[in-house]
Amino acid sequence: MNYNRKDYSDDDLLHLYRGILLPRMIEERMLILLRQGRISKWFSGIGQEAISVGATLALDPDEYILPLHRNLGIFTCRNVPLNKLFAQFQGKTTGFTKGRDRSFHFGSQEHHVVGMISHLGPQLAVADGIALADLLEKKRKVTLVFSGDGGASEGDFHEALNVAAVWNLPVIFMIENNGYGLSTPNSEQFKFNYFIDKGPAYGIDTLQIDGNNVLEVYDTIRQTAASMRKNPRPILIEAMTFRMRGHEEASGTKYVPQELFEKWSKKDPVENYERYLLDEKVLTARLLAATRDEFKVSIEQGLEAAFATPMPMADIAEELADVYAPYQQIVEEPKSEQQSEKRYVDAITAGLRQSLEKYPELVIMGQDIAEYGGVFKVTEGLVDQFGKDRIRNTPLCESAIVGIGLGLSIKGKKAVIEMQFADFVTCAFNQIVNNLAKSHYRWGQNADVVIRMPTGAGTAAGPFHSQSNEAWFFHTPGLKIVYPSNPYDAKGLLNAAIADPNPVLYFEHKLLYRSISAIIPDDYYAEEIGKAKLVTEGSDFSIITYGMGVHWATQLMQTIPEVKADILDLRTLLPWDQEAVQATVQKTGRVLIVHEDTLTGGVGAEISAWISENCFQYLDSPVVRVGSLDTPVPFSPPLEQLFLPIQRLRQKVEQLLQY
Incomplete structure (x- = not known):
C-alpha cells in the first residue's frame, strides 16, 4: 500500500x-x-x-x-x-x-x-x-x-x-x-x-x-x-x-468468494x-x-x-412525554384591533408572511412556490419580500425536501414545506413517519417542520389530486395534525404550527381556498393546537367533524331548523380534544361523526371507539359515522358526488334521531 x-x-x-x-x-x-x-x-x-x-x-x-x-x-x-x-x-x-x-x-x-x-x-x-x-x-x-x-x-x-x-x-x-x-x-x-x-x-x-x-x-x-x-x-x-x-x-460470509x-x-x-x-x-x-x-x-x-448500568425502568409517563419535544404553547392574541375580510387562501398567506417576519430562521420550500407563487398561489409575493434564500423553489423531490427540513431543524432553523397536492406526500412518507416523527423520541432532536397539505375532493381532480389522507398520519406518534375549516383558524393555527418545535402536518382544503371569507385580525395571532371549537350549539345530537365536514354539517342543519345540534369542529386531529368530545357527548347523548376521508379506518373510527369506551354511560344511541365511499376518488363529477358523504349525511341524521 x-x-x-x-x-x-x-x-x-x-x-x-x-x-x-x-x-x-x-x-x-x-x-x-x-x-x-x-x-x-x-x-x-x-x-x-x-x-x-x-x-x-x-x-x-x-x-x-x-x-x-x-x-x-x-x-x-x-x-x-x-x-x-x-x-x-x-x-x-x-x-x-x-x-x-x-x-x-x-x-x-x-x-x-x-x-x-x-x-x-x-x-x-x-x-x-x-x-x-x-x-x-x-x-x-x-x-x-x-x-x-x-x-x-x-x-x-x-x-x-x-x-x-x-x-x-x-x-x-x-x-x-x-x-x-x-x-x-x-x-x-x-x-x-x-x-x-x-x-x-x-x-x-x-x-x-x-x-x-x-x-x-x-x-x-x-x-x-x-x-x-x-x-x-x-x-x-x-x-x-x-x-x-x-x-x-x-449473516455470515458464505456468499463471498474466499x-x-x-x-x-x-x-x-x-x-x-x-x-x-x-x-x-x-x-x-x-x-x-x-x-x-x-x-x-x-x-x-x-x-x-x-x-454495571441497569436496564431501563419502563415508565409510561416518561415514554409518552418524550414523543414530542417539550413545548408550552402561548396563545397569542392580536396586538391591534384592526380587521379585514380575507379568503381562506389569503389567511394562510398572511400567516406565512407574518411568521416569516417573526422568525428570521424560517425557510419555506416547495415546488413552484417562489416567483410562480405555488399552484394555488398561496405563496404569491413572498419571494419579493423575503428573497429566494428563504422562499425556495425545489426540484420534484418530496422526500429530500422533508429530509432537508429535518437538517435545518438540527441547525436550529424552522421549515415550512408545501406539498403541491397532499396526494404527493406519499413520496416523502418514510421521511415523515420514520425520521421526523421519531427523532425526538429516539435521541432528543426536535423536528421543527410544518408540511402544508392542499387536500380534499370536490374539484373533479381525480384519484391522485383529491385524496383526504390525514388518517395515514393519524396513527403515527410524534406528529401533530392540524385541519382548519375557516379563515380565522387557517391563519391562527398555521402560526401556531410554525411556532411549535414539533413536526406538524397542516391540511388545507383546496375547495375552501376561494369559496369562503371571514373578517379576521390583520395582526399576528396564534390559536391553541389541540383544542376543538363549538360552531353551533344544540341539545338534540352532536356532530363531530373537521374541515369540509363543518360546512356540510352547518348547511344541512340550516335545512332542518326544528332540530338543534352541537357541531364540534375538531380543528386538530393529533392530538384531538377528548375533553371537548366528552362534553358534547355527555350533553346530547347522540353522536354523528363526519369526515371526507373514506369511512374504513378513518379518524372517525378512532373517535367512535374512544366514545364507546369512555362515554358509554352517556349514550342514548350507537355512535354513527359517515364518510366517503371505500373507493379511490373518482374523476367524473357525478361519480365524485356519489363518493363524497354529502348525499348520505341527511340519512344518517334521520337514522340517529330515531333512537
Whole structure:
C-alpha cells in the first residue's frame, strides 16, 4: 500500500494511528462479547476503519457527520465517551437513546454527529439541510454523509445529490464501496463501473480513493473540505474497500468468494498503516504496546461502567412525554384591533408572511412556490419580500425536501414545506413517519417542520389530486395534525404550527381556498393546537367533524331548523380534544361523526371507539359515522358526488334521531 506522508509531521501520523487502532480494538472486543452472549447484535466495520477515521479527523470538530452501521471510528474520533457508547449498544438508559434504539441509530449535537435510521437513504437529504443552514448563515463549513453501495440504489440518493448540486450545498457524499449490499454483489446492484461515473450526470465533481489507506483518505478529505469551504459545492467521493465480516455477524460470509478475503486481507488498513509507521521509525514497538495497553484499559473501563448500568425502568409517563419535544404553547392574541375580510387562501398567506417576519430562521420550500407563487398561489409575493434564500423553489423531490427540513431543524432553523397536492406526500412518507416523527423520541432532536397539505375532493381532480389522507398520519406518534375549516383558524393555527418545535402536518382544503371569507385580525395571532371549537350549539345530537365536514354539517342543519345540534369542529386531529368530545357527548347523548376521508379506518373510527369506551354511560344511541365511499376518488363529477358523504349525511341524521 502506498503511503505518501507529504508534509505531515510524525505527530500527525501518530494521531491517525491512534484514531484507527481504537475502533479496531473495540471491534475485536465486541466480537468476543457477542460470542459470549453479552451483546445481542454487531455490525462489524473491520476492514473499513480507514474511511471513518481519516474522514473524521480531516474535518473541523464542529462540522457534522452522518454515519452508517460500520462507522465506529467516527464516534471514537469525535471522542464520544466509551461508557456512553457501550451503554447505547446495550440498550441502557445512559446511552444516547435511553434504550429506545440501538447501535449507531442516534445523534449527538455535542459531537456533531447525526446517526442513521435503518432505511439508510433518508440521511443523505438531512445532510443537505445541515449544509443549507450553514450556507444561509454564511458559515464556511462542510457536511459529510455516508452511503454504502447498496443504499445508493435508493431514490433518496438521487434526490439528495440532485438538490445538493442545484443549490451548491457543501456536502461530501462519501460512498463506501465494499462490493456488497448485505449479500448482493455490485454486479447485481448496478450496471455502471464506479460511482464516480455518476458525478457528471449531476454536474458535481467526484473523486475515487483507496478506502483502506487512512493517510490517503485523510489527505483527500482535508483538501476537499478546504476547497469546499471557499467554494461551496457538493462532491462525491468513492472509497474502495471491503468488509472482512458479514453484513452483521449473524449473516455470515458464505456468499463471498474466499479469494476476495485473501486479496483484501493483504490490504488490512490497520496492519498496513502500523507496519508503515514502524518502517518509518515514526512508531516504535514500545509505543505500540503502550498505546494498545492504554486503549485496552479504556475499553474495559467503559464496558465495566456500561454493564454495571441497569436496564431501563419502563415508565409510561416518561415514554409518552418524550414523543414530542417539550413545548408550552402561548396563545397569542392580536396586538391591534384592526380587521379585514380575507379568503381562506389569503389567511394562510398572511400567516406565512407574518411568521416569516417573526422568525428570521424560517425557510419555506416547495415546488413552484417562489416567483410562480405555488399552484394555488398561496405563496404569491413572498419571494419579493423575503428573497429566494428563504422562499425556495425545489426540484420534484418530496422526500429530500422533508429530509432537508429535518437538517435545518438540527441547525436550529424552522421549515415550512408545501406539498403541491397532499396526494404527493406519499413520496416523502418514510421521511415523515420514520425520521421526523421519531427523532425526538429516539435521541432528543426536535423536528421543527410544518408540511402544508392542499387536500380534499370536490374539484373533479381525480384519484391522485383529491385524496383526504390525514388518517395515514393519524396513527403515527410524534406528529401533530392540524385541519382548519375557516379563515380565522387557517391563519391562527398555521402560526401556531410554525411556532411549535414539533413536526406538524397542516391540511388545507383546496375547495375552501376561494369559496369562503371571514373578517379576521390583520395582526399576528396564534390559536391553541389541540383544542376543538363549538360552531353551533344544540341539545338534540352532536356532530363531530373537521374541515369540509363543518360546512356540510352547518348547511344541512340550516335545512332542518326544528332540530338543534352541537357541531364540534375538531380543528386538530393529533392530538384531538377528548375533553371537548366528552362534553358534547355527555350533553346530547347522540353522536354523528363526519369526515371526507373514506369511512374504513378513518379518524372517525378512532373517535367512535374512544366514545364507546369512555362515554358509554352517556349514550342514548350507537355512535354513527359517515364518510366517503371505500373507493379511490373518482374523476367524473357525478361519480365524485356519489363518493363524497354529502348525499348520505341527511340519512344518517334521520337514522340517529330515531333512537
